[in-house]
Amino acid sequence: MDLIPHGGATAAAVLAIPRGVAGAEKGRVERKEHVAVSGSGRGAVRVDLDAVFRRDYQLVVGVAARVLGTRDQAEDVAQDVFLSFGRSSVPAGEARGWLCVAAAHTALNLIRSGRRRISREEASAADDDAVVSDVAETVVTLEERSRVRSALAELPRKQAVALVLRHSGLSYSEVAAALDISPTSVGTTVRRAESALRRELIRHASSD
Amino acid sequence: MRHPTEGVLRRLLDEPAGVADADRQHVAGCHECLGGLASMREDAILVDAALATESVAGVDVDSAWRRLSTAVPAPGPARPAASPRASRARGFLxxxxxxxxxxxxxxxxxxxxxxxxxxxxxxxxxxxxxxxxxxxxxxxxxxxxxxxxxxxxxxxxxxxxxxxxxxxxxxxxxxxxxxxxxxxxxxxxxxxxxxxxxxxxxxxxxxxxxxxxxxxxxxxxxxxxxxxxxxxxxxxxxxxxxxxxxxxxxxxxxxxxxxxxxxxxxxxxxxxxxxxxxxxxxxxxxxxxxxxxxxxxxxxxxxxxxxxxxxxxxxxxxxxxxxxxxxxxxxxxxxxxxxxxxxxxxxxxxxxxxxxxxxxx
Structure with a gap:
């Protein structure tokens, strides 16, 4: 409501409504993998929220944007994630990884539940060609990017999250810590995800 | 020696320093591994491009913080040794x-x-x-x-x-x-x-x-x-x-x-x-x-x-x-x-x- 003037995910978080859920829909909840949300301290705001927000907001938006393709929707996801974080007792040293994992999960959930604003993403993506590398521009069409994102949401969740975190710039050590796997497993997991997505691209390319 | 695993090869692309010297040396002289590495690099570039999005460098963090601040519940009670910064945060929230x-x-x-x-x-x-x-x-x-x-x-x-x-x-x-x-x-x-x-x-x-x-x-x-x-x-x-x-x-x-x-x-x-x-x-x-x-x-x-x-x-x-x-x-x-x-x-x-x-x- 207007008390939360920006509406969207912020209001949703306060009212505990995931955005875009109105209407007669069956629920869909992704089971957690490695996100440990602490229930303690509920109702309170952790004192380091401001500092962590300013340090990691851009990164968290980037993680969600890689999944969703649009920055504004990614910012909505980031709001939800930081709201949860603010109420959590996640250790400060694990905050960054927790936030990134939560952003990836939330964004993937949005895609899987079909609540993503597809037309908006495509409109936005159409404007993005300039930021894509020359190589990419020649090999990845807009449609392919959209398809890869859908395929991403169908991957085993750990693969998808590891992939997104790695491509968002987290180091192998950071990804490993966030997902509680070994750095070598990060390489294996990311590689599997990339292979699967490439197969997806090739499958469609050959059927065109 | 045995070929390094796919996971090691993949990390070599991103963080060579994180890969053991022996593995790096092996790959440098192994056509099979180099071939695999090249293939991985192509896939990584392709996927990175597919996941590309509009830049997030320009996000307005201050504005986003204000938005978040409208949604978070009240902060905790004042602590005796609260810093001026913490006090401002409470006032804001x-x-x-x-x-x-x-x-x-x-x-x-x-x-x-x-x-x-x-x-x-x-x-x-x-x-x-x-x-x-x-x-x-x-x-x-x-x-x-x-x-x-x-x-x-x-x-x-x-x-x-x-x-x-x-x-x-x-x-x-x-x-x-x-x-x-x-x-x-x-x-x-x-x-x-x-x-x-x-x-x-x-x-x-x-x-x-x-x-x-x-x-x-x-x-x-x-x-x-x-x-x-x-x-x-x-x-x-x-x-x-x-x-x-x-x-x-x-x-x-x-x-x-x-x-x-x-x-x-x-x-x-x-x-x-x-x-x-x-x-x-x-x-x-x-x-x-x-x-x-x-x-x-x-x-x-x-x-x-x-x-x-x-x-x-x-x-x-x-x-x-x-x-x-x-x-x-x-x-x-x-x-x-x-x-x-x-x-x-x-x-x-x-x-x-x-x-x-x-x-x-």
Missing amino acids: RRPAVAALGVAVVLTGAGTAAANDWLQIFRTKQIAPVTFSTSDLIALPDLTAYGDVVVTGKVDVNPVRDAAAATAETGLDVPEVTTLPRGVSGEPVYQAGREVSATFSFSAERAARAAAETGRTLPTPPPGLDGSQVRLVAGPGVAAVWRQPTGVPALFVGRAVAPKAFSSGVPFETVRDYLLSLPGLPENVATQLRTFTADGSTLPLPVPADRMTTSSTQVGGVPATVLASRDRLLAAVVWVKDGLVTVVAGSLDPGEVVSIARELR
Whole structure:
């Protein structure tokens, strides 16, 4: 409501409504993998929220944007994630990884539940060609990017999250810590995800 | 030597320094590994391009922080050694916290019951919600594994032109404040939201399957629970919000039809107790569930006792609950009368909110 003037995910978080859920829909909840949300301290705001927000907001938006393709929707996801974080007792040293994992999960959930604003993403993506590398521009069409994102949401969740975190710039050590796997497993997991997505691209390319 | 694993090769692309010298040396002289590496590099570039998005370098962090600040609850009580920075943060957060509280009290039913991945249970005639928020859900077993959650109605709380428009949309009169407290002035913004409902249908078969997947045994459902439903109805609701010149809310007055719960097949208590026994239910949610009582004493919000105090008073001839943060940053009063829940909340003293409440028309 207007008390939360920006509406969207912020209001949703306060009212505990995931955005875009109105209407007669069956629920869909992704089971957690490695996100440990602490229930303690509920109702309170952790004192380091401001500092962590300013340090990691851009990164968290980037993680969600890689999944969703649009920055504004990614910012909505980031709001939800930081709201949860603010109420959590996640250790400060694990905050960054927790936030990134939560952003990836939330964004993937949005895609899987079909609540993503597809037309908006495509409109936005159409404007993005300039930021894509020359190589990419020649090999990845807009449609392919959209398809890869859908395929991403169908991957085993750990693969998808590891992939997104790695491509968002987290180091192998950071990804490993966030997902509680070994750095070598990060390489294996990311590689599997990339292979699967490439197969997806090739499958469609050959059927065109 | 043996070829390094795919994982090692993949890391070599990104973080060569993270790969053992022996592996690096092997790859440098191994055509097979170099071929694999080249293939991986192509895939990595392709996927990176596919995941490319508009730049996030230009995000407005200050603006985003303000937005978040409207949604977070009140910070903790002042600490003796609080830094100036921390003090500023509290000052900044205090008024939006009022808004969050007010909205949550009046509209929690509407909002939460409508969430498709959220289950809320009310005791009839009480306003004690158990909130499985989105953050809790991250740690929850998929509730849809235990049955269906179907939402009817539309979560649509919007600003409306004036009090008359709010009434026209909801059928509820907006409580009218006779005298604004010191520091609050101007015209309020009016809000209106319509009725929504959610139905949770328990399925023993699905629940058993879900439990088996996690290696746990589902507690035996009580007779009659399978297929039974809990239907939750919330709203409509209206509210008036006065803002500070900066835009943050200073006073919130809201009223909504008290949330109701209907169960079919088995008594509500049976559903509640069974939910409590489900594997994976977070302790804090379980604790909230357990606080449901038959005497209506449960507070309408999960109130952290270390930060909030509660007391009782009377408003309009009925019992009301006064909530006050221990740091005295905000206060609210909530009561239920004739099936309507009303809240007055603000960055005010408890006495002030009670005074406003008693003078509402």
